[in-house]
Amino acid sequence: MPGGHGAGTAGVDPQQLWLNPRPSGRGRKPSFSREAITAAAVALADAEGLEAVTMRRVASEVGAGVMSLYSYAPEKETLLELMVDHVSGELPAPARTGDWRTDLKAIGHLQRDLMLRHTWLPAALATRRTPGPHSLAFLEHALAALRPTRLDGSAKLEVFSLLTGFVASHVGYEIRQAAAADAPGRAAAEARYLAAVAADGHHPELAEALSAPGRPPAPEALFTRFLDRLVDGLDTG
Amino acid sequence: MPGGHGAGTAGVDPQQLWLNPRPSGRGRKPSFSREAITAAAVALADAEGLEAVTMRRVASEVGAGVMSLYSYAPEKETLLELMVDHVSGELPAPARTGDWRTDLKAIGHLQRDLMLRHTWLPAALATRRTPGPHSLAFLEHALAALRPTRLDGSAKLEVFSLLTGFVASHVGYEIRQAAAADAPGRAAAEARYLAAVAADGHHPELAEALSAPGRPPAPEALFTRFLDRLVDGLDTG
DNA sequence: ACTATTCTCGTACAACGTACGTAAAAAGTG
DNA sequence: CACTTTTTACGTACGTTGTACGAGAATAGT
Incomplete structure (x- = not known):
């Protein structure tokens, strides 16, 4: 879903962002999920606007420490990308007429x-x-x-x-x-x-x-x- | 020059913003000018992008203390409005054909x-x-x-x-x-x-x-x- | 039991916008 | 001239932001 403006600097490798289901078996089990965090952020933005979506606020909403969010999204910008794609999931398949x-x-x-x-x-x-x-x-x-x-x-x-x-x-x-x-x-x-x-x-x-x-x-x-x-x-x- | 998006909260009375040339004679003479500050902000944005336009940076560019800027623009948002209108001044009068x-x-x-x-x-x-x-x-x-x-x-x-x-x-x-x-x-x-x-x-x-x-x-x-x-x-x- | 790996998150920091208050400069008034 | 009034100048300070760092906790493989 492209469109819009704003330059920006670095960003995150999209391949790594979107297509890996966390393959490892080692290490501590995640206490949260990208889904849950993203959903909380979306709910927050819906209710109080985009400027209410701060890392601290999202963390407290989801019951996590602030820095824990960074295990799920390396930057805030990434969280915004997740939010956009999250709500894009609400888009139904468009009807097809012949025209x-x-x-x-x-x-x-x-x-x-x-x-x-x-x-x-x-x-x-x-x-x-x-x-x-x-x-x-x-x-x-x-x-x-x-x-x-x-x-x-x-x-x-x-x-x-x-x-x-x-x-x-x-x-x-x-x-x-x-x-x-x-x-x-x-x-x-x-x-x-x-x-x-x-x-x-x-x-x-x-x-x-x-x-x-x-x-x-x-x-x-x-x-x-x-x-x-x-x-x-x-x-x- | 309208168009775009973003909600926002309060803002400044446009009448007071755009149409008064500072009528008073009393008080200390301004050391700077809205023009100069705006021009500096525009130059900064042109050279290093909008995110380089911070109050501190603009102030130092113009040789003022940070808080002095607030005598010329009550909020940063106002400075951005001034910037937009400043560059809009570069727009030439469009040609008129019959169509x-x-x-x-x-x-x-x-x-x-x-x-x-x-x-x-x-x-x-x-x-x-x-x-x-x-x-x-x-x-x-x-x-x-x-x-x-x-x-x-x-x-x-x-x-x-x-x-x-x-x-x-x-x-x-x-x-x-x-x-x-x-x-x-x-x-x-x-x-x-x-x-x-x-x-x-x-x-x-x-x-x-x-x-x-x-x-x-x-x-x-x-x-x-x-x-x-x-x-x-x-x-x- | 040990080690490697992964997630958790308190603390800390730099940068931001800007509130507040005081000092300085100009003009009006005696 | 002094004194008051008005306006600008700006140092300091506060709250909020994103996030770097690193120490602890949990899990899995050996």
């Missing part, structure tokens, strides 16, 4: 639903590196949906990346809008500011846009409209 | 150029709140370009937000790709990982996509293609 555009739109809606259920996801995707198994399974479905297009391999991957990036960006926008509506003082201050700017005479277009607002469409309708435009515009090669 | 789609594409390219010149910008936009004067000037141009569409006010603003979000998302992707190419060990590790997954037999579509990669297109061509699709797909009504 790849329809299928791709459905995929976009599934991604949006997931992001609305885990509102930290758009932000978390911004730094993400390598897709885990659940993300790859979903990617597999997306590639299958794109099969009729006859795009070449890298073009298919690019389309999926574009789609995911767009959805994350748009849902991030939706979430911020919704949050702004919940903080009426702040929203009012911003409205006052924009009105003041519009009234200064140097921003006639803005003034007109604000004075003829239309009523803001339902978020889902707006998303659907933009998604449809994006997908309908995709070239088949 | 709004052409104009909108040009606007997207201007935004991309800016983001490539300041690679921290996509990430910084993810948390940004209120547009400053330079961003508003550019928005004004974008609204003017959209005039022929006869979209209502909020729809125009949404289109601009969509465009900006898309550009930020895509350029963020470009930047990450470029950074990956600069870290050959890491890129090779990821390629090995994906190849291993493709070889496991459960990911036939991925296997095929990786085996028939086509050659990856030039980044600018890819951007142009996606931008064209997005804009061409926009509905005028």
